[in-house]
Amino acid sequence: MVIIKRKQLTWMEKAYLPEVIRGLRITLGKMFQKPSTRQYPEDPLITTEVTRGQPRLVVNEDSTIRCVSCGLCEIACPAYAITIDGQETDRMIEREPEKFEIDFLRCILCGFCEEACPKEAIMMSDELELADTSRQGLIYGLDKLKRPVSALKKRIAYINKINDRWRTSSST
Amino acid sequence: MTKIILNGREIEADPTKPLIAACEGNGAAVPHYCYHAGLTPVGSCRICQVEVKEGERPGRVVVACRTPVSEGMVVNTESPAAHETRRECLEFLLKDHPLDCPICDKAGECTLQDVTYNEGQSEGLTKEPRDNFEKRKSLGDKIVLDQERCILCSRCVRFFDEITGKSQLAIVGLGSRSRIETFADRPLVGNYQGNITDICPVGALTLKSFRFKARVWNMTKKSSTCGECSRGCSVSVEVLRKGEVKRIRPRFNEDINKWWMCDTGRFALDGANPTNRVPALVRGYSGLEAADSDDAVAMARAAHAAVDKHVLIASPWVTVEEGEGLKALASSLNTEALFLSPAANDLKDDLLHTGDPCPNRRGLEELGFVGKSAEEAMELLAQAESATLFGERIAELIGLDNLKSLPSTVRTFVFDGSSGAGLLEAPALQAVVGIANWVERPGTWVNIDGERGKISAARTAPSGIRQPSSVIADLLHTSEVAR
Amino acid sequence: MTVLLATILKVVVIFGALISAAGISTLAERRVSAWIQHRIGPNRVGPFGVLQPLADGIKFIFKEEFVPEGANRWLFILAPALSAAAALMSVAVIPFGGLITEIDGTPILMSIADLDIGALWVVAIGGLGIYGVILGGWASNSKYSLFGGLRATAQMISYELSMILCILAVVAMSDTLNLREIVNLQDSADSRCFGFLPGWNIFYQPLAFVLFVICTFAETNRHPFDFAECESELVGGFHTEYSSMKFALFFIGEYCAMIVMSCMTVTLFLGGFSVPYWSEAPFLIGLASFLLKVTFFMFLFLWVRWSLPRFRYDQLMNLGWKVFLPLALVNILLTGLAVSL
Numbered sequence: 001m002v003i004i005k006r007k008q009l010t011w012m013e014k015a016y017l018p019e020v021i022r023g024l025r026i027t028l029g030k031m032f033q034k035p036s037t038r039q040y041p042e043d044p045l046i047t048t049e050v051t052r053g054q055p056r057l058v059v060n061e062d063s064t065i066r067c068v069s070c071g072l073c074e075i076a077c078p079a080y081a082i083t084i085d086g087q088e089t090d091r092m093i094e095r096e097p098e099k100f101e102i103d104f105l106r107c108i109l110c111g112f113c114e115e116a117c118p119k120e121a122i123m124m125s126d127e128l129e130l131a132d133t134s135r136q137g138l139i140y141g142l143d144k145l146k147r148p149v150s151a152l153k154k155r156i157a158y159i160n161k162i163n164d165r166w167r168t169s170s171s172t
Numbered sequence: 173m174t175k176i177i178l179n180g181r182e183i184e185a186d187p188t189k190p191l192i193a194a195c196e197g198n199g200a201a202v203p204h205y206c207y208h209a210g211l212t213p214v215g216s217c218r219i220c221q222v223e224v225k226e227g228e229r230p231g232r233v234v235v236a237c238r239t240p241v242s243e244g245m246v247v248n249t250e251s252p253a254a255h256e257t258r259r260e261c262l263e264f265l266l267k268d269h270p271l272d273c274p275i276c277d278k279a280g281e282c283t284l285q286d287v288t289y290n291e292g293q294s295e296g297l298t299k300e301p302r303d304n305f306e307k308r309k310s311l312g313d314k315i316v317l318d319q320e321r322c323i324l325c326s327r328c329v330r331f332f333d334e335i336t337g338k339s340q341l342a343i344v345g346l347g348s349r350s351r352i353e354t355f356a357d358r359p360l361v362g363n364y365q366g367n368i369t370d371i372c373p374v375g376a377l378t379l380k381s382f383r384f385k386a387r388v389w390n391m392t393k394k395s396s397t398c399g400e401c402s403r404g405c406s407v408s409v410e411v412l413r414k415g416e417v418k419r420i421r422p423r424f425n426e427d428i429n430k431w432w433m434c435d436t437g438r439f440a441l442d443g444a445n446p447t448n449r450v451p452a453l454v455r456g457y458s459g460l461e462a463a464d465s466d467d468a469v470a471m472a473r474a475a476h477a478a479v480d481k482h483v484l485i486a487s488p489w490v491t492v493e494e495g496e497g498l499k500a501l502a503s504s505l506n507t508e509a510l511f512l513s514p515a516a517n518d519l520k521d522d523l524l525h526t527g528d529p530c531p532n533r534r535g536l537e538e539l540g541f542v543g544k545s546a547e548e549a550m551e552l553l554a555q556a557e558s559a560t561l562f563g564e565r566i567a568e569l570i571g572l573d574n575l576k577s578l579p580s581t582v583r584t585f586v587f588d589g590s591s592g593a594g595l596l597e598a599p600a601l602q603a604v605v606g607i608a609n610w611v612e613r614p615g616t617w618v619n620i621d622g623e624r625g626k627i628s629a630a631r632t633a634p635s636g637i638r639q640p641s642s643v644i645a646d647l648l649h650t651s652e653v654a655r
Numbered sequence: 656m657t658v659l660l661a662t663i664l665k666v667v668v669i670f671g672a673l674i675s676a677a678g679i680s681t682l683a684e685r686r687v688s689a690w691i692q693h694r695i696g697p698n699r700v701g702p703f704g705v706l707q708p709l710a711d712g713i714k715f716i717f718k719e720e721f722v723p724e725g726a727n728r729w730l731f732i733l734a735p736a737l738s739a740a741a742a743l744m745s746v747a748v749i750p751f752g753g754l755i756t757e758i759d760g761t762p763i764l765m766s767i768a769d770l771d772i773g774a775l776w777v778v779a780i781g782g783l784g785i786y787g788v789i790l791g792g793w794a795s796n797s798k799y800s801l802f803g804g805l806r807a808t809a810q811m812i813s814y815e816l817s818m819i820l821c822i823l824a825v826v827a828m829s830d831t832l833n834l835r836e837i838v839n840l841q842d843s844a845d846s847r848c849f850g851f852l853p854g855w856n857i858f859y860q861p862l863a864f865v866l867f868v869i870c871t872f873a874e875t876n877r878h879p880f881d882f883a884e885c886e887s888e889l890v891g892g893f894h895t896e897y898s899s900m901k902f903a904l905f906f907i908g909e910y911c912a913m914i915v916m917s918c919m920t921v922t923l924f925l926g927g928f929s930v931p932y933w934s935e936a937p938f939l940i941g942l943a944s945f946l947l948k949v950t951f952f953m954f955l956f957l958w959v960r961w962s963l964p965r966f967r968y969d970q971l972m973n974l975g976w977k978v979f980l981p982l983a984l985v986n987i988l989l990t991g992l993a994v995s996l
Contacts, residue, residue: 017865020959020962020963023962023963024958024959024962026962027691027958027961027962028958030690030691030692030693031687031690031691032690033693035689035690035693035694035695036693036694037693037694037695039695039698068274068275069384070273070274070275070279070387071387071389071390072274074387074390075387075389075390083413084387085385085386086384086385086386086387087384087385088383088384093275094275094307094308094384095275095384118274119274
């Protein structure tokens, strides 16, 4: 059992008014400080390579898609947001997605797809804004998911850095 | 029977089979690529290493697929020496095997992948670059060969040598230049090519029709029976995301098809994935109109009650259970139960295909149905007042032109679950009712030798499409009981 | 005739200004609270959000009018009107400024009515406003509303006493109940405190000033004495069951009461519309001076609300009866002594 003794107030504290004035002084000071809120649409969000926005598919410089539709992100996805159908291609990499859909109504932006991807083909972009007037509009297909590699360069470098750390620690 | 000691346990082994079969049959499965129970063992992949002690001699590591069992031999499949040897063999197998599992169609059912994962041997010690071979070598119109992925187990070579009896593939080249090729680059022929993709332990041989279409772990497999001929091979129907049937593969059945099936059945995907299906069409003022299948069945019932001269023809795809119902319906209509029995086709061979396209001929005949050819059926139909054509593919088997030629005095009702049911148009047609097809309903077929084969629902029928059994029950006025 | 017209004009202008001021106060409340809390506040409707009160008003109008089952319908509807009307009426005697002009020898003064019992009027009519709260609380047929109403009653009785005693001290000094005369007395040169400070009553009656200001908080049910609402305990207190324009009327009433009380504080203790050291200040300068002072007290209302936590009910009663009343009594005793000497 703990007995908590109430702190004895001094005479000044008991008089209340000086303490009230002290409190008022603090709040008055706050009024002239810079607000910590952000005016969102005008003042866009600050994103870094650590930001885990919506997943996007990386398109190489030669405008070929990196994804080989291996289905690992599909199976890694805890929200069952991804659906992939593959098809054959003439490129060195024989397989590419015919249909790649991410249902952003389901997506929880966990980044497991990015982690599962063996080809650095799906990356968490810095795009966070998501709105539509229909459910169907939030199921993004290939056309809405493709992003050039230049747009995701920083994230790819960051993920590689993280993976390097992991690799050295596991090999020891 | 020979007594051996397997992993410290005394078991009885069949002396006519190699050691690997005894191991596998007694819960100590040994990884293997070249060994296949249906083919001669050759011992080329060397992965099935086990440690064997005989008498007083020290233990030695041997390949289980080429070692006969002998009395009192002591076998250890999990000894460190066996594992070490396996791992070394694995490294050789992986020396030129590309690391493209994300692309490879075999990923998920690849034994090389599984063993590599289990043995923990994911990286080779060699720094040499991998040898390059032809990655997309077409072997005819059905199969593609990836020579890089091939581990030269020679199962496909032996399949053609031993099962079909017509050698078509061979390992050509020497040493590290060895590769699988057809003789003089001729395309593969024959109705059993598809089997080599099943027995290929890696992703070297793939079906053109399935290549890169689906990942195997996204498919649900259901045991069923092939309906393309009266052999009734046991198959496994694989459905992608509960929708389309992507693959039909043979299922081991000692009595009927062993490990194999013909390409006719394997590529019968169009029949399994019908298009243009409708719940029902009924004749309205402006021709056939989409309707609820209950209304269409009610129409058929009314017609059955209204006229006297009935003809009932079942499709050969009707199951035994549905056949019983149709039989009862025929007797209530006071007519003979008939089934359509098309003429034998020219696909008959010595191996599996019977050439008879009626999967349940024997079952229906045992029930008392009488087979009629399309011409005989047409003669009967032309004299009838009401015609009930029941079962999937019935319209196709009678012939669409034949149906169109029926006079409109014959009140014809077609219960069909195959492609184009929604496109039927004939003056005699009163209603078309879509029913579940053979991958959407359970049932039994009896094959030519009297073996019973079960078919099962690998996916649910599209909304509004009814099970044939419930339609028959409705036609019999016993729907309440049946439901 | 012209005088009558001028009076009507004054009524329209002053009441209109008061209601607009109440609207602006709601915006000010939200902006000030935002600044204190490191936020920005409503800034979307119109430049700097100045049209926000208008948008709120439109929203209020389109909300569902709702009378709870079992409520006393007439009293339920009457209560918010009473609350707002009392607050609006009490502004009638506040002298906002000096002489505007003279028409036919009749001076037109910047107040609706120049009553001789101005201070009494404000206390009496302002006190009626509590009926709105009590009736609203009782007529709602809800326990939370009833509690809110009851608390408001107890609080009003406790603090009205001290407040009136404070006014009494000023009245005793000024020897009049006429608010304009109280202002003029504070403005006169010979009433300078220590000869150099303006002759404002705040310098003669500092204790009364402090007590009065705190009592105005209690009178208007503002933080830290907002027991009639008391969101954390009583959901919304007396206006729990109110919606739409009825709720808005309570709001207008509350803010008008705050404005009137600020005006009273300025008039009684801060020299009203007078400008220190400039007795002959023109009408507009006087009005500006008055509004400036009122604005400060309005700001004080908001500032205090967003700084201090709410009292406990027993603390409120202790403070009212055991501290304020004795202090106010001592103060009036001393004042009486000083005046009679």
